Amino acid sequence: MVLAASLLSANVGLVVWFTVVFLALLLILRKYAWGPITSALSEREETIATSMNRAEEALAESRRIQESNAQIRREAEQDAQRLLREAREEAQNLRDQQVQRTREEIAGLREQAQEEIERDKERALQTLRSEVVDLAILAAEKVLQENLDASRQHALVDRFIDELGTEAGPQASSYQA
Secondary structure, eight states: OOHHHHHHHHHHHHHHHHHHHHHHHHIIIIIIIIIIHHHHHHHHHHHHHHHHHHHHHHHHHHHHHHHHHEEEEEHHHHHHHHHHHHHHHHHHHHHHHHHHHHHHHHHHHHHHHHHHHHHHHHHHHHHHHHHHHHHHHHHHHHHHHSSOHHHHHHHHHHHHHHHHHHHHHHHHHHHHO
């Protein structure tokens, strides 16, 4: 029991040595452990703060880029709408020009047809005149071959002139017009 009693009795020397060793351990830990641990924690805290700042800056930058992209997209859509509108206007202008050219060609063809009709009409009138002249010559030959008296010659010539007037009259008047 002496052993048990010595364990339970307070030994001042042991308490002092425990205190000295504990304080020395605290000083050693403070110098070699707490300093590096606290500096490592401070560095880690600074690294985390720097990373957070960079993340916030990156987030702000991504928002600016997103707004810029939205603005660029809106401008591109406006440009596309403008180009589409210009293309439609150009197509309409080309269509109008083509319609105008077609109308001009039709007018030219009508004019050519009218000129052709006038030439044909002139040829027909020339042919008719030539036939009338031939008929007049034949009539004159008949008159000369027959010895007619003056009244009969006048009646024959008047009748021939009347026939000429009715046959060539409408054509001659359309020719003059």
